[in-house]
Amino acid sequence: xxxxxxxxxxxxxxxxxxxxxxxxxxxxxxxxxxxxxxxxxxxxxxxxxxxxxxxxxxxxxxxxxxxxxxxxxxxxxxxxxxxxxxxxxxxxxxxxxxxxxxxxxxxxxxxxxxxxxxxxxxxxxxxxxxxxxxxxxxxxxxxxxxxxxxxxxxxxxxxxxxxxxxxxxxxxxxxxxxxxxxxxxxxxxx
Amino acid sequence: xxxxxxxxxxxxxxxxxxxxxxxxxxxxxxxxxxxxxxxxxxxxxxxxxxxxxxxxxxxxxxxxxxxxxxxxxxxxxxxxxxxxxxxxxxxxxxxxxxxxxxxxxxxxxxxxxxxxxxxxxxxxxxxxxxxxxxxxxxxxxxxxxxxxxxxxxxxxxxxxxxxxxxxxxxxxxxxxxxxxxxxxxxxxxxxxxxxxxxxxxxxxxxxxxxxxxxxxxxxxxxxxxxxxxxxxxxxxxxxxxxxxxxxxxxxxxxxxxxxxxxxxxxxxxxxxxxxxxxxxxxxxxxxxxxxxxxxxxxxxxxxxxxxxxxxxxxxxxxxxxxxxxxxxxxxxxxxxxxxxxxxxxxxxxxxxxxxxxxxxxxxxxxxxxxxxxxxxxxxxxxxxxxxxxxxxxxxxxxxxxxxxxxxxxxxxxxxxxxxxxxx
Numbered sequence: 001x002x003x004x005x006x007x008x009x010x011x012x013x014x015x016x017x018x019x020x021x022x023x024x025x026x027x028x029x030x031x032x033x034x035x036x037x038x039x040x041x042x043x044x045x046x047x048x049x050x051x052x053x054x055x056x057x058x059x060x061x062x063x064x065x066x067x068x069x070x071x072x073x074x075x076x077x078x079x080x081x082x083x084x085x086x087x088x089x090x091x092x093x094x095x096x097x098x099x100x101x102x103x104x105x106x107x108x109x110x111x112x113x114x115x116x117x118x119x120x121x122x123x124x125x126x127x128x129x130x131x132x133x134x135x136x137x138x139x140x141x142x143x144x145x146x147x148x149x150x151x152x153x154x155x156x157x158x159x160x161x162x163x164x165x166x167x168x169x170x171x172x173x174x175x176x177x178x179x180x181x182x183x184x185x186x187x188x189x190x
Numbered sequence: 191x192x193x194x195x196x197x198x199x200x201x202x203x204x205x206x207x208x209x210x211x212x213x214x215x216x217x218x219x220x221x222x223x224x225x226x227x228x229x230x231x232x233x234x235x236x237x238x239x240x241x242x243x244x245x246x247x248x249x250x251x252x253x254x255x256x257x258x259x260x261x262x263x264x265x266x267x268x269x270x271x272x273x274x275x276x277x278x279x280x281x282x283x284x285x286x287x288x289x290x291x292x293x294x295x296x297x298x299x300x301x302x303x304x305x306x307x308x309x310x311x312x313x314x315x316x317x318x319x320x321x322x323x324x325x326x327x328x329x330x331x332x333x334x335x336x337x338x339x340x341x342x343x344x345x346x347x348x349x350x351x352x353x354x355x356x357x358x359x360x361x362x363x364x365x366x367x368x369x370x371x372x373x374x375x376x377x378x379x380x381x382x383x384x385x386x387x388x389x390x391x392x393x394x395x396x397x398x399x400x401x402x403x404x405x406x407x408x409x410x411x412x413x414x415x416x417x418x419x420x421x422x423x424x425x426x427x428x429x430x431x432x433x434x435x436x437x438x439x440x441x442x443x444x445x446x447x448x449x450x451x452x453x454x455x456x457x458x459x460x461x462x463x464x465x466x467x468x469x470x471x472x473x474x475x476x477x478x479x480x481x482x483x484x485x486x487x488x489x490x491x492x493x494x495x496x497x498x499x500x501x502x503x504x505x506x507x508x509x510x511x512x513x514x515x516x517x518x519x520x521x522x523x524x525x526x527x528x529x530x531x532x533x534x535x536x537x538x539x540x541x542x543x544x545x546x547x548x549x550x551x552x553x554x555x556x557x558x559x560x561x562x563x564x565x566x567x568x569x570x571x572x573x574x575x576x577x578x579x580x581x582x583x584x585x586x587x588x589x590x591x592x593x594x595x596x597x598x599x600x601x602x603x604x605x606x607x608x609x610x611x612x613x
Binding site: 085086087088089090091092093094095096097098099100101102103104106108109110111112113118125126127128130131132134135138142143156157159165166167168183184185186187188190 | 191192193194195197198202207208209210211212214215219222223224225226228231232234235236238239242243245246247248249250251255256258259260261264265266267268269270271272273274275276280284285286293294295296299316320321322323324325327328331332335356357359361362367409413414559560603604
């Protein structure tokens with residue numbers, strides 16, 4: 001608005017030595033006339049001409065846009081296709097491979113524990129011995145003539161909870177086998 | 191017959207199957223057994239007793255083992271999709287660890303096999319606990335998946351052979367509840383030939399050979415060996431070394447004068463290229479910026495390590511018979527060597543200092559009798575060493591600049607296994 005006022009001052013034709021108060025009414029009048037012209041002062045012909053011009057402008061603009069889009073698709077689509085990963089049929093090698101397990105024969109379990117030797121094997125983890133101690137008590141109370149052997153008492157070297165390795169496991173099995181059990185009950189406490 | 195808890199029965203059954211018993215005689219009790227009062231454990235035994243009697247007298251084997259199949263050539267899979275689809279399908283089928291893999295196409299496998307003179311149908315062994323048959327072809331498959339270069343194959347084959355050696359006790363290390371992983375140390379000319387990280391950040395990122403070989407080793411262990419959480423891998427927390435194992439080359443360029451590299455200590459010639467693998471607990475960083483004498487440094491390090499060896503350590507006498515690995519940082523090695531210390535002197539000093547008073551062992555700790563048999567009479571004030579002999583302390587120059595060294599405690603039952611790298 002300030003710029004417009006200054007422009008008016010420079011081009012209004014009023015006496016340059018007039019005071020500011022002389023400019024203000026003339027400026028206000030001009031501004032009021034401008035607003036009136038814009039809202040109602042244009043003729044029907046002016047409006048029609050304007051609309052025709054705008055339609056033409058829009059038509060040309062839409063045409064340019066469509067042309068641009070077609071050109072973009074034509075020139076970039078192959079590159080987009082190349083960049084996109086293609087779905088294809090893959091042949092890959094199964095990384096799992098096969099397994100090889102040799103069967104071992106488990107001795108048949110006795111039909112009764114009466115008169116039999118039961119070895120209780122503890123792996124050294126906390127409370128495994130207490131669990132098996134109670135099992136030993138219950139076996140002696142409930143099974144006639146049973147002999148219960150606690151491996152950790154007679155062969156403490158077989159108590160090694162995380163031994164894990166094959167060599168030591170075979171040593172333990174051999175030692176427990178030497179106790180001549182009819183059955184071994186192991187507690188894998190953790 | 192075996193009594194196992196609800197949380198571990200699946201591991202028990204998997205172990206029995208892998209040992210040739212497809213349907214073992216089991217009695218299941220509610221988890222846990224450990225760390226509960228005596229009255230509770232006795233009640234659990236009473237509740238389980240009828241089932242114990244039943245299984246003891248009525249169990250009969252009924253199951254069958256899977257049929258034996260030809261290991262070579264490995265079977266092929268046809269998958270329609272993108273590389274992303276391959277990754278999704280592999281992970282869903284348990285054929286990857288969750289990190290991206292490169293599809294193991296036959297062409298990539300053939301390219302990978304050019305890196306070794308070993309025949310692809312050669313069987314290296316059975317990977318526990320699944321007892322998967324590991325051929326050289328299958329090593330190449332996992333090498334391709336991990337992004338290895340063909341020239342890495344000899345190191346990967348040697349590491350696989352070490353993993354499958356019974357002394358490595360890989361079954362124990364991979365199915366435990368502990369945070370265990372494989373440690374791989376590479377020595378000899380192969381380190382520089384293929385760019386194994388051996389200096390600054392040797393075991394960390396930005397070393398292509400280390401990253402891909404470490405990844406391939408774990409792929410082999412978990413896919414061919416079948417050890418994945420939650421079972422049979424029972425690791426309570428697991429860790430990043432389950433993806434890429436600990437692997438570095440010894441920094442032989444920083445060996446003090448007169449010191450031999452690790453593989454020579456192990457009986458190989460200096461010109462040999464050797465891979466040494468051991469199952470370990472997570473390593474401990476010894477940060478010592480202040481010691482100016484060897485005595486100060488060893489005193490500090492031994493006292494730092496000793497309480498941390500609680501990893502159940504004092505209770506497992508077997509660990510005392512196993513080697514423990516000291517990864518000396520070059521600057522710490524220099525401090526010791528400049529004072530005229532040899533590796534033997536370091537071993538002896540560390541062994542004498544890294545001790546726990548017997549009074550610190552938990553009551554009810556098993557194997558006290560065995561300890562006494564191996565070590566001699568003890569009283570509460572007796573200081574128990576971490577190993578039975580100072581020779582069980584192995585020394586490797588590990589890493590680059592910086593006042594850090596690392597202690598690698600062994601997982602129980604795991605011994606270091608060294609294999610020569612053959613091209």
